[in-house]
Amino acid sequence: MKPLLSLLLIGLVLASCGTQPQEQKEEEGKKTDTKYQENWESLSAHNEAPEWFSDAKFGIYFHWGVYSVPAYSSEWYPYHMYRDGKVKDYHIKTYGPLSEFNYHDFVPMFKGSKFDAEDWAQLFMDAGAKFAGPCSQHHDGFAMWDSEVNPWNSVDKGPHKDITGLMAKAIKDRNMKFISTFHHARNLQRHGGDPDKFDTYHSHFAHVPGTATASTDKEIAKMYGNIPAGEFNEYWFAQLKEVIDQYSPDIIWFDVWLRMIPLEYRQKFAAYYLNEAKKKNQDVIIAYKQAALPKSVGVLDIEQGGKKDLSESVWLTDITLSNKSWSYIEGQTYKTPKMVVRNMIDVWSKNGVVLLNVSPTADGVINQEQRSTLKRIGEWMKKYAEAVYETRPYLIKGFGNSKVEEGKHGGQSATQKYTAKDARFLQSKDGKFLYLFVLGEPKPGSVISTKELGVHKYYPEAGIKKITLMGSDTECKWGFGDINFELTVPDAEMDDIANVFRMELN
Known part of the structure; x- marks a missing residue:
């Protein structure tokens, strides 16, 4: 009788294991040691919104780069300067014809001589941010880190400083999480050789014969995205891999045009990032816009706004401190602390997290207007910390x-x-x-x-x-x-x- 009883007990245990709640199986799936594969099913086992992110509520980043030099119109200056309109007219009047002065000619003027990573990180921390970091590369093809694959980077040219690396260290030293944002999916010229599409909206740089955007010089062509699509896709991934390997960001955030990167490259990136994070025991986040990723893989970001009602899933919004542009421009005006904080509270109440953008000048100054607003936000956040963080x-x-x-x-x-x-x-x-x-x-x-x-x-x-x-x-x-x-x-x-x-x- 005893052997039969033992067999019955074993059967009951096995049966109970086979009927565990779906929620428990999903949670165990997120904790698996299995390597992530390059497909959405495998990548969805990742916990797309770890608890620290819901606790954090508030982060800060900055648009700062070559586009900060002209300080005119917006960070989309390089897009507009090769297309008819007020920016092109301003450029020609101020710097000369496009055949003589191109966008990359601004690079030596982007010195960042007053950049101070420690000061900026402390400013962000004092404002109440729990994560922070740079716009590591905008649409313009200039990398704000020490890159071996991109010759147009902030160590070899311009400031001759590893902006991303210095910020990563200063931020992590303050026990904050580190975010690195990427907008470079838009950098490829997507005209396909058709002259009628040389200025297509989905190419950041219009292809203008007689200017650097049409150059076949290998180095210059890389900055302007004037390379074959297959080569660009590998280049797109290689730059992300560099930042992951060198700086281990806790959040990688993408702008809209991520969806124009072929599916296999998006999956390749996600698998590489998540597997590297697992090795380093990091709970990381991939932020995306619109429908670039499945919601089971990343956190949705809504630009300059937010959801209208309470959301079951955690989401993100990126907003500006400024009123006119994401980057610094002459004559910039700024939102009041009241406007920023009240709108942040609304976001938090709907299960959202806020990423606030500041805009330094080309020489690396976050001006007093922005500093004063951040200081007041920080005072309010400190006063009501109990009601904000970890809620x-x-x-x-x-x-x-x-x-x-x-x-x-x-x-x-x-x-x-x-x-x-x-x-x-x-x-x-x-x-x-x-x-x-x-x-x-x-x-x-x-x-x-x-x-x-x-x-x-x-x-x-x-x-x-x-x-x-x-x-x-x-x-x-x-x-x-x-x-x-x-x-x-x-x-x-x-x-x-x-x-x-x-x-x-x-």
């Missing part, structure tokens, strides 16, 4: 009457105008606290009233023990009307950006 969305995003403005790249605008009549929620990971963010400066004695926290809707199941105004720890009066939850604003000093009420649950 999660609530059952609903919040309430209010702000009219949603459409974003240019999907979702809503990143410049929504919020007031004290708008509010958003976040909750602590342990579920013990609910945080109510009022996106303005409510008047003491006024009543914040909402049916969204009514007992019939989204009032916490555990109930509320007490409510305090963060920053003063002043306890607040609260209760219920016939329908609405009501909170009386205490007689205490209010923050002019946004105020947070901590709700301690039973």
Whole structure:
């Protein structure tokens, strides 16, 4: 009887193992030691949004490069200077005809003499960022790192400094995560030899005979993307591999044109990055736009905006501190701390993370206007850190009457105008606290009233023990009307950006 009983017990154990919940199998799949293969099924075993990313909430990067030298119009200066319009007219008037002065002639003028990686990293950290890094290569083909495959790099030319390497060290030394962004998928000239397509939108540099964009010199042709598509695809991957091998970024972020890179190269990149990260015990992120990657492989980024409602999956938005351009230009103006922080709170309430861009001058100066705004953002972030970092969305995003403005790249605008009549929620990971963010400066004695926290809707199941105004720890009066939850604003000093009420649950 004993052997039979043992066999029965073994059978029960095996049966229970075969019926484990799908969620458990998926989690175990993400922890597998199996090498990632170059296909979406294998790559989807990767945890596309690790917990540290949801905890971080806020990162900073910068558009800084050769395009910062003319400081005119935008970082798309090289695109427009070879096409009819105001930028081309300005270029010819200021620097001479295109046959004599091309985009690569700006490279020796890009000196970055005042660049200070330690100062920048500390500035970003003090602003409250938990991850930071450079735009490692924009559409213009200039690499901001010590490259062996790209002759147009910041060590061999221009500043003669390893910008990406110096920033990686300074950022990681401060226990921040490191992001490296890539926009170089757009660098290839995609005219296919057809003169009618020499200025196609999907080529950053128009092919203009008589200028450097049409040069057959191997080095010059590389910068302008005037090389065969097959060669370019290998070049695209080789540059990513260099940055992965040399700097081990925690996030690699891609701009829109990633989808124009053949599928096999996107998969080749993802497999290489994730396998290298596994060797280094890194939980890394691949950020993408639109439909360039499956959502099971990367984190979706929405440019200059965000989702309109609460999202089940974690997402990212990249936004500017400036009003006119991603790069520094003469006459640039900047958003106020109120505008930036209030819109960030809205993003967080919907399960989003914010990547804020700053724009240094060509000589490597982040000007005082940007520094002052970052300082004020940092003060606010420090004051309300408990309610921001390591928190999660609530059952609903919040309430209010702000009219949603459409974003240019999907979702809503990143410049929504919020007031004290708008509010958003976040909750602590342990579920013990609910945080109510009022996106303005409510008047003491006024009543914040909402049916969204009514007992019939989204009032916490555990109930509320007490409510305090963060920053003063002043306890607040609260209760219920016939329908609405009501909170009386205490007689205490209010923050002019946004105020947070901590709700301690039973």
